[in-house]
Amino acid sequence: MNASMAASVTQAAPRGAQGVQRHSVITLDGIKKTFSSPGADAIEVIEDISLDIKQEEFVSIVGPSGCGKSTMFNIIASLLEPSDGSITLRGSDPKCGARVGYMLQRDLLFPWRTIIDNVCLGLEIQGVRKARRYEMARDQLTRYGLADFADQYPNTLSGGMRQRVALIRTLITDPDLILLDEPFSALDYQTRLVLEEEIVSILKEHHKTVVLITHDIGEAIAMSDRVAVMTQRPTSVKKIYDVGLSRELGSCLKARSDARYQGFFDSIWDDLDIQIAGGES
Amino acid sequence: MSEAQLHTHVIRAGSVKENDEQLAGNTLLTDNLWRGAGLALVIILWQIGVNVGWINPFLMGSPVGIAGEAWRLIQSGQLLNDTIATVYATVVGFLAGSILGSICGLLLWFSRSVARIIDPFMVALNGLPKIALAPMIIIWFGSGMFSKIMLAFVATFVVALLSAYQGTHQIDRNLINLMRSLGASRREVFTKVVAPATLPWIISAFRLNIGFALIAEIGGEFISSDRGLGRMIFVAGNLFNLNVVWVGVIMLMIVAIVLYVIVSQVEKRLLPWEKGHK
Ligand SMILES: Nc1ncnc2c1ncn2[C@@H]1O[C@H](COP(=O)(O)OP(=O)(O)O)[C@@H](O)[C@H]1O
Ligand SMILES: [Mg+2]
Numbered sequence: 344m345n346a347s348m349a350a351s352v353t354q355a356a357p358r359g360a361q362g363v364q365r366h367s368v369i370t371l372d373g374i375k376k377t378f379s380s381p382g383a384d385a386i387e388v389i390e391d392i393s394l395d396i397k398q399e400e401f402v403s404i405v406g407p408s409g410c411g412k413s414t415m416f417n418i419i420a421s422l423l424e425p426s427d428g429s430i431t432l433r434g435s436d437p438k439c440g441a442r443v444g445y446m447l448q449r450d451l452l453f454p455w456r457t458i459i460d461n462v463c464l465g466l467e468i469q470g471v472r473k474a475r476r477y478e479m480a481r482d483q484l485t486r487y488g489l490a491d492f493a494d495q496y497p498n499t500l501s502g503g504m505r506q507r508v509a510l511i512r513t514l515i516t517d518p519d520l521i522l523l524d525e526p527f528s529a530l531d532y533q534t535r536l537v538l539e540e541e542i543v544s545i546l547k548e549h550h551k552t553v554v555l556i557t558h559d560i561g562e563a564i565a566m567s568d569r570v571a572v573m574t575q576r577p578t579s580v581k582k583i584y585d586v587g588l589s590r591e592l593g594s595c596l597k598a599r600s601d602a603r604y605q606g607f608f609d610s611i612w613d614d615l616d617i618q619i620a621g622g623e624s
Numbered sequence: 625m626s627e628a629q630l631h632t633h634v635i636r637a638g639s640v641k642e643n644d645e646q647l648a649g650n651t652l653l654t655d656n657l658w659r660g661a662g663l664a665l666v667i668i669l670w671q672i673g674v675n676v677g678w679i680n681p682f683l684m685g686s687p688v689g690i691a692g693e694a695w696r697l698i699q700s701g702q703l704l705n706d707t708i709a710t711v712y713a714t715v716v717g718f719l720a721g722s723i724l725g726s727i728c729g730l731l732l733w734f735s736r737s738v739a740r741i742i743d744p745f746m747v748a749l750n751g752l753p754k755i756a757l758a759p760m761i762i763i764w765f766g767s768g769m770f771s772k773i774m775l776a777f778v779a780t781f782v783v784a785l786l787s788a789y790q791g792t793h794q795i796d797r798n799l800i801n802l803m804r805s806l807g808a809s810r811r812e813v814f815t816k817v818v819a820p821a822t823l824p825w826i827i828s829a830f831r832l833n834i835g836f837a838l839i840a841e842i843g844g845e846f847i848s849s850d851r852g853l854g855r856m857i858f859v860a861g862n863l864f865n866l867n868v869v870w871v872g873v874i875m876l877m878i879v880a881i882v883l884y885v886i887v888s889q890v891e892k893r894l895l896p897w898e899k900g901h902k
Contacts, residue, residue: 417801420801420805421805422801422804442807443805444805445801445805447798447802449796451796451798451799451802453799453816453820454897454898455820455821455823455895455897456897464806464816465806467816468803468806468807468808468812469806469807496896496897497897516806
């Protein structure tokens, strides 16, 4: 309880990335979630999350695995009802109007759809006419160097390319808020560094507001304006760091080699209080 | 594939497949040569055995005798008529049962409670050897082709239903969440995710059902019928005319193989995205 109070204090006066006062895109206020099913013990997953995210901010969430991060995303995307608390998305209820784009660790491309049809999925559901959505999709695919693969099936692409396609699919419907749930964790290290950089610049270019879940502390520091550290389950926000290295330096790689990087890393590592069994590092 | 290729991010689908196909073509040719040679050897040894007197042609038939009977049955047109009758009843029952069963299995996705209620009945029916229903079905529908169609239908319907229904349960929850986060209706989730994701399961049920439909149809013909390959085998068997039995059995094998090839071709058409996998 104390921890989450402290967090609320930190975020009571959000400094914003460049010190500019921007309006909130999403506000979580006292969100709680308990899973209860008949015949089983109720599992309290989220104790209390209050979080306020401003326009064009890039916020990362790090926390022990299984603490309830994905559950929080599902609540934001209104796939789950919170047990208590309220969500305000761009000043409205998330279910009416304001839209959330969702991208997960597994790219979730539909194997039976060609790349271009995958990209078009959201537009199709929104009822955009076929000619129009193909035009939009082709534009975006060309822009990210994937035009040659438009008519192929996803299983012919590498993991990195598939995640790029998934990102385009998320962006093309122009959502107000983008949720990324460990989108890089299935990729090899090099692809990851490249994609981090690419995604940050694409999202900035589109003026998107982003929340990223990651278990990679370095990734969180390299990409984010703010990093929220979560406690064990039942989870709450333990601490929020104002990082903003990549915005200041213009690149995630530069952020990784900045002097302040290690300082953030060490404090977040301490906050996470990870118990290491055996000699593994 | 080398590391270097992986790092270019693209598995060059085209070039890899060409190589594979060439290789596959070569092994296929040699494999088929060996198969042909093996089969010819068995037939020749069988005939020699009969000629020398080691094999009793009355109990086993003989290749020359089988060829003679085949020729006679082809010329009289009986083989063609019986084959058409059997294929017709099998295919109609198989298609009706598999298609309707798949549709029902898919639709069960919409109602968990209906699915839960009928589940034990489906499991019980699935475990039942459908041929046990043959006497009843023949009483109800007569000894003509319609009862054989019904038998093939019953034999394939439950398999298709259960397979499609199980397929709908294997769908990645995240795909459905993704659709919902994009604002899709339940009907859109069904047409854009559930149905295509279940298609491989449906096709594999079709594959199984070829065998089940044939078993039920032939079993029905054994019990009571006026034409068909099953009847031909049954009657010839009672008369100890082993050569005719062999003709019927060989013809049935050909029918089964042709049906398998057709289903495989349909599969390739319907599941173009699975090409790279297998
Ligand atoms: N539908 C559910 N019913 C019951 N428990 C659930 C459900 N979804 C998630 N949980 C539990 O909630 C906890 C948090 O899960 P999750 O949010 O996926 O964690 P993570 O922080 O790793 O993303 C896990 O212990 C999980 O077992
Ligand atoms: Mg998770």
